[in-house]
Amino acid sequence: MEAQRTRSQEQILQLLGKLGREISAQALYVELRHHRQGVGLATVYRSLEALKLGGVVQARTLANGEAVYSLVQEDKHHLTCLQCGASVPIDACPVHELEAQLQTSKRFRIYYHTLEFFGLCSLCEHQHLAGA
Amino acid sequence: MEAQRTRSQEQILQLLGKLGREISAQALYVELRHHRQGVGLATVYRSLEALKLGGVVQARTLANGEAVYSLVQEDKHHLTCLQCGASVPIDACPVHELEAQLQTSKRFRIYYHTLEFFGLCSLCEHQHLAGA
DNA sequence: GTTATTGCAAACAATTTGCACCCAC
DNA sequence: GTGGGTGCAAATTGTTTGCAATAAC
Numbered sequence: 001m002e003a004q005r006t007r008s009q010e011q012i013l014q015l016l017g018k019l020g021r022e023i024s025a026q027a028l029y030v031e032l033r034h035h036r037q038g039v040g041l042a043t044v045y046r047s048l049e050a051l052k053l054g055g056v057v058q059a060r061t062l063a064n065g066e067a068v069y070s071l072v073q074e075d076k077h078h079l080t081c082l083q084c085g086a087s088v089p090i091d092a093c094p095v096h097e098l099e100a101q102l103q104t105s106k107r108f109r110i111y112y113h114t115l116e117f118f119g120l121c122s123l124c125e126h127q128h129l130a131g132a
Numbered sequence: 133m134e135a136q137r138t139r140s141q142e143q144i145l146q147l148l149g150k151l152g153r154e155i156s157a158q159a160l161y162v163e164l165r166h167h168r169q170g171v172g173l174a175t176v177y178r179s180l181e182a183l184k185l186g187g188v189v190q191a192r193t194l195a196n197g198e199a200v201y202s203l204v205q206e207d208k209h210h211l212t213c214l215q216c217g218a219s220v221p222i223d224a225c226p227v228h229e230l231e232a233q234l235q236t237s238k239r240f241r242i243y244y245h246t247l248e249f250f251g252l253c254s255l256c257e258h259q260h261l262a263g264a
Numbered sequence: 265g266t267t268a269t270t271g272c273a274a275a276c277a278a279t280t281t282g283c284a285c286c287c288a289c
Numbered sequence: 290g291t292g293g294g295t296g297c298a299a300a301t302t303g304t305t306t307g308c309a310a311t312a313a314c
Contacts, residue, residue, distance in 0.1 A: 006269060007312085026303075040271040045304065053214055053260065058250070061193035065279070066303060079240055082185055088238060094226045095247065102249060106220060108211055110251035115227065117234060118190070119242035128185065138294060139287090158278075172296040177279060197304070198278065269312070276305070286295075 005054075008039055009047045013071075016057065022068035022076075058112040072112050079117040083124035090117070137186075140171055141179045145188065145203075154192070154200035154208075190244040204244050211249040215256035222249070 005013065015031060016023070023031070025044050032039040048069050051057035058072045063085055070076070075093040080086070095113060103110050120128060137145065147163060148155070155163070157176050164171040180201050183189035190204045195217055202208070207225040212218070227245060235242050252260060 008270075024303090038271085042272080042305075043270055046270085053252075055251075061197070065193070065197070065199075067197075079234055079238055079242070081240070082243070088240075090230075090234065092230055092233075094230050098222075098224055098226050099249065101224075102211055102222065103251075106211055107254045108213070108220075108249070108251050109254075109257045110211070110249050111214070112251075113247065113249045115245065115247050117231060117240070117242050117245045119187075119235075119240050119244075120185075122239045122241075125241045140295075156278090170296085174280075174297080175295055178295085265314105267313085270310085272308095272310105274305105274307085276303105278301105278303090280299105280301070282299085283297095284295105285297105286293105288293085289291090 006047065006050075008043045009051055011035075011039065012044065012047050013051065013056065016069065016071050019070075022060070022070040024066050024068050026066070028069070052111075055109075055111040058114075060114045060116070074112070077115040077117075079119070081121040081124055082118050083120055083128065086121050086124075090115075138179065138182075140175045141183055143168070143171065144176065144179050145183065148189065148201065148203050151202075154202040156198050156200050158198070160201070184243075187241075187243040190246075192246045192248070206244070209247040209249075211251070213253040213256055214250050215252055215260065218253050222247075 011032060012028065015028065015035070025048055026041070029039065029041045029044045032044070048057060048059070052059060056072055057069055059067050059069050061067050063080060063082070074096075075091070077090040077093060078087045079090055093115065095115060099110055099113060102108060143164060144160065147160065147167070157180055158173070160180075161171065161173045161176045164176070180189060180191070184191060188204055189201055191199050191201050193199050195212060195214070206228075207223070209222045209225060210219045211222055225247065227247060231242055231245060234240065
């Protein structure tokens, strides 16, 4: 009983695959306009929502409040500076075991997880201490 | 060189402590109005931002897009249903070691982290498969 | 033909910002 | 008196929704 995808969903899925990185709904909308014309912004949001429920797309919210989407892929986590917003990727991800456990113990079908670290990068920490 | 806190920041900090749970900026605003009057919504946001930079308050964004705040406290993570929004707390947190490592290897002063699992609760999964 | 999907524009809601006032020092 | 802190209201922005037109089967 796989959910058959709509035209827009296919387009979005394909573009996300080609990009291979996170992108906001707004940026995705612009991107799609560039390629083949004709995808409304509302449709982008609706499609992303559907794809998320389908377990093929994941989302996370950036510090500025906008959501970014990508194909579901594990172990793409970040360490973000609360001050300047600088974000560095993290390689390790120690939550797989826990995820497996939760999936059974909590009776949840888990699609993806987010793991984010927040703090101050060394530069901002200095400025912060200096009272800038 | 500890940042001295403003009146509003103190009020908010105190209320967050008393509550002991996450709360949105808007709800915090209402809460503060109930107690002692006189805290503007803008000030709530500004104070929360400052407290976050001070490393005493943490934030995460709910599925509906609104941010919730609490005192920095480790190991309060969640498993959330993408469909119905149900959210169950998780006890375990396997990222402490990694956090310590990152703090040195990445030259970041880490204040807190978020760890969220997303998927479908068993009820919604059934409805989903049924094509509801 | 019937039903789901789409696009557009209007509606929403959380958050941010401009600015005048006020408090602390 | 000066500078930061605050409140209010307006502005901003990401996202959602109503509805008529359109595509899918």
